[in-house]
Amino acid sequence: MSGQPRKRQIFPLDALSVGRGVAEPLQRQLYRTLADLIRRGVLPAGSELPSTRELALDLKIGRNTVVAAYDQLATEGYLASRAGARAVVVDLPAEPEPADAAAAAVVSRSLAQAGVRLMAQPVHHGTPGHVAFHPGIPDSAHFPFGVLSRLLARRAAHAGHNLFGTYHITGLPELREAIAGYLAAARGVSCTPDQVVITTGAQAAFDLLSRLLIDPGDHVWMEEPGYYAARAAFAVAGATFLPLPVDGDGWHLEAPESAPRIIYVTPACQHPLGITMRAEQRQRLHQLAERFDSWIIEDDFDGEYRFQGRPVPALQSTDRSARVIYVGTFTKLMFPALRLGFIVLPRSFPPGISRALGTTGQFAPLMLQAALADFIAEGHLSRHLKRMRRLYAERRQAFYDTCNRELGDFMRLLPSEAGIQVVARLNDHLDDRTVALAAATQGVNVSPFSQYFRAGRELHGLILGYAACDAPQTARGISALRRAFVACRA
Numbered sequence: 001m002s003g004q005p006r007k008r009q010i011f012p013l014d015a016l017s018v019g020r021g022v023a024e025p026l027q028r029q030l031y032r033t034l035a036d037l038i039r040r041g042v043l044p045a046g047s048e049l050p051s052t053r054e055l056a057l058d059l060k061i062g063r064n065t066v067v068a069a070y071d072q073l074a075t076e077g078y079l080a081s082r083a084g085a086r087a088v089v090v091d092l093p094a095e096p097e098p099a100d101a102a103a104a105a106v107v108s109r110s111l112a113q114a115g116v117r118l119m120a121q122p123v124h125h126g127t128p129g130h131v132a133f134h135p136g137i138p139d140s141a142h143f144p145f146g147v148l149s150r151l152l153a154r155r156a157a158h159a160g161h162n163l164f165g166t167y168h169i170t171g172l173p174e175l176r177e178a179i180a181g182y183l184a185a186a187r188g189v190s191c192t193p194d195q196v197v198i199t200t201g202a203q204a205a206f207d208l209l210s211r212l213l214i215d216p217g218d219h220v221w222m223e224e225p226g227y228y229a230a231r232a233a234f235a236v237a238g239a240t241f242l243p244l245p246v247d248g249d250g251w252h253l254e255a256p257e258s259a260p261r262i263i264y265v266t267p268a269c270q271h272p273l274g275i276t277m278r279a280e281q282r283q284r285l286h287q288l289a290e291r292f293d294s295w296i297i298e299d300d301f302d303g304e305y306r307f308q309g310r311p312v313p314a315l316q317s318t319d320r321s322a323r324v325i326y327v328g329t330f331t332k333l334m335f336p337a338l339r340l341g342f343i344v345l346p347r348s349f350p351p352g353i354s355r356a357l358g359t360t361g362q363f364a365p366l367m368l369q370a371a372l373a374d375f376i377a378e379g380h381l382s383r384h385l386k387r388m389r390r391l392y393a394e395r396r397q398a399f400y401d402t403c404n405r406e407l408g409d410f411m412r413l414l415p416s417e418a419g420i421q422v423v424a425r426l427n428d429h430l431d432d433r434t435v436a437l438a439a440a441t442q443g444v445n446v447s448p449f450s451q452y453f454r455a456g457r458e459l460h461g462l463i464l465g466y467a468a469c470d471a472p473q474t475a476r477g478i479s480a481l482r483r484a485f486v487a488c489r490a
């Protein structure tokens, strides 16, 4: 903090001001302001400061105040002062980079390959407040928050040792039992509570299963179009992908050229097409999994919302070789921010899952698990589901009708059987990412279809969630989407 000033400049006095009506003493204000100007280089090295007399007169403050501030600055090395001469700004070493920039530089240098992959994956969380037409978001207005809060309060009031420590790392026994019971009745899944592992949502399950089952280079046979967030978890673990084509005719199950370690499917409600796997395709899938000795990950995220006939039982229910790993979630049944999901492990799964969970730190809050166990056991879940099924069936029909009427010039909704979102194919050769961006500027939140293809046969369209919007919101959303299309065509 030394160095002799080379070029002398007189500091412009009008850049300085101090206030009398504030709590901070004048001397402190003057000191702080000058130190800041020097650090930021506004007062460059070599600048001469006014004499203490001049500055005191100019600022209409006592000279002693200025002397004290200058003394402090000299003591700290900001100013060089000599008797009988003006104080001069010292040549300070350059300040370190601002904290954010420095931190960013360190992070980019130190990421592992897996970290780079992890941070490069696509996400679609939508924009808060843009309910229309966020894919897969359930309705919030009809959720019984009052019931959930009462159950939480009751559990909290009586919580003791059982909910205090991290004892139940694979999940609270009551919740695992409630889920096993629910799955048997609603999804035809056959399991005992000890096969159920609670996770913080389906995504956490995919992450955990990827770590446990995939070595770099292992093949994952993955639906195309398929759920990009599950694919992201497999990709981070180093998977190589084999495409499993799906279209209006269902799953095209020609045996892949390499043996897949994992087959990932959404059989009850294909994501994003909303179609259901037929019996002969299920059978063929089981046969291929046996032939290749693969695990099947069945993502049953939305199977309850089926609008023609009854819900189709899970693939797990016809698994005879104990290789289906069933993943479920409360994201659609209740709401996404609950962050509760589960895995049903087949009997053949190697032991040690609680050690894996302990290491990853994946542990859903026990109090919430307890309230959810009560929510299921006391019938609130099935009541809520029944109500929502009715509501979504109406909304879905209205959505199809209005879209066909208002947006038929621009897009065509594909038929689907299940789920709370639908796919629209674009009529023109419009790029779906461009349309999604234009929609976002109109306050509409949609997901581009092309994002669901890994490579090759990329199709353009929009994934539209219809469930969260009442009739006026749907009408407004569709008008806004129309404006977005018009802007894109223009």
Ligand SMILES: Cc1ncc(COP(=O)(O)O)c(C=O)c1O
Pocket: 136, 200, 201, 202, 203, 204, 227, 266, 271, 299, 301, 328, 329, 330, 331, 336, 340, 341
């Ligand atoms: C195909 C699919 N699986 C699972 C989920 C649920 O994931 P999570 O439980 O992590 O919210 C979603 C959510 O939109 C989904 O679309």
